[in-house]
Amino acid sequence: MTTNHVEQGRDHRPLVVGVALSPVWLSADAWRREDSRVEEMFSLSPYRELVEKAERAVVDFLFCPEAGHLEPSTIRHSPGFATLESFTLVTALAAVTRRIGLVPTVQTAFANPFTVARQLASLHRISGGRAGWNVVTALAGERNHGLTELPDSAERHARADEFITVVEALWRSFPSEAFVADRGTGVFADPDRVQAIDFDGKYFKVAGPMALPQHPAGRLPVVQAGASPAGIAFAGARADLVFGAVPDLDAARGQRAALRSAAVTAGRDPGAIRFLPGLHLVLAETREQARRVAEENAGNRRLHWSVSEPRRTRSRRS
Numbered sequence: 001m002t003t004n005h006v007e008q009g010r011d012h013r014p015l016v017v018g019v020a021l022s023p024v025w026l027s028a029d030a031w032r033r034e035d036s037r038v039e040e041m042f043s044l045s046p047y048r049e050l051v052e053k054a055e056r057a058v059v060d061f062l063f064c065p066e067a068g069h070l071e072p073s074t075i076r077h078s079p080g081f082a083t084l085e086s087f088t089l090v091t092a093l094a095a096v097t098r099r100i101g102l103v104p105t106v107q108t109a110f111a112n113p114f115t116v117a118r119q120l121a122s123l124h125r126i127s128g129g130r131a132g133w134n135v136v137t138a139l140a141g142e143r144n145h146g147l148t149e150l151p152d153s154a155e156r157h158a159r160a161d162e163f164i165t166v167v168e169a170l171w172r173s174f175p176s177e178a179f180v181a182d183r184g185t186g187v188f189a190d191p192d193r194v195q196a197i198d199f200d201g202k203y204f205k206v207a208g209p210m211a212l213p214q215h216p217a218g219r220l221p222v223v224q225a226g227a228s229p230a231g232i233a234f235a236g237a238r239a240d241l242v243f244g245a246v247p248d249l250d251a252a253r254g255q256r257a258a259l260r261s262a263a264v265t266a267g268r269d270p271g272a273i274r275f276l277p278g279l280h281l282v283l284a285e286t287r288e289q290a291r292r293v294a295e296e297n298a299g300n301r302r303l304h305w306s307v308s309e310p311r312r313t314r315s316r317r318s
Helices: 045-056 086-094 113-126 153-173 229-238 249-265 287-296 298-303 311-317
Strands: 005-007 010-012 018-020 061-063 101-103 105-107 133-136 179-182 187-189 222-224 241-244 274-277 279-284 305-310
Touching (some): 153 229, 229 249, 249 274, 279 287
Parallel strands (some): 241 274, 279 305
16 A cells, blocks of 8 residues: 655555445356355345455445346346345445445435435444445436436436535534533534525425434545546546446546546546546466456456456465
């Protein structure tokens, strides 16, 4: 891990590492392996074991992506988008971890900002200030939410921007300092510090205030993963951390430059956004076996850097 300083124009802040809790390792025929544990993918145990190992390895955060809908045509030979609901999963994992960050997914095209603000505030409280949120607009599934069609990209990102504004205003409406709990005076909370937000925007009308006090750690970091022009512009204006699906170093540099440019356009410090390229790891007894497995799962390799290593190499470096 590097030191937190800038030298010769290079950024030397500490490395940030997250682990994605997603059944991508079961893509293609990988779920058919004897050691895949596919029978457990809708239970807590494999995720609990993974996050406990990640916390011991000093990984910074747990990223829990989800699509929130299912296409039946995709599940005959692979899990498709069949996953546990991310809020439920990370809340369960909060109870068995102490340091690692917890990042569920919010689909702003369908969700309600007051409900989400309360869910995230509760997760932040329960976890001791370790929550973040992965803000996505939506991939599909609009008919599950009473819509006949999905709004276009510009409309979805405008709604997402307003969604974040409402959620963060709700968190500020009941600041942590308002929670007094003074047994001597009998004051539970200071009502003068708790204020309605009375938000009246294009997409949402929310009175507030929040139904529980904000955690002293403050606002939750926003994670984003869109790489479209609209997604880059949105991340430049709103994101603290961007998860990048890039196949090589040149692509990563290009996306990072685009994000920094978008941040400047939005009036932000371009260094305020951390860009994290995805890394697809394949381990096997030999390098040749690892490469063979990687080839069988070529879909992931098109999206992320793919590293194929023999298990003995992993032991030597640890």
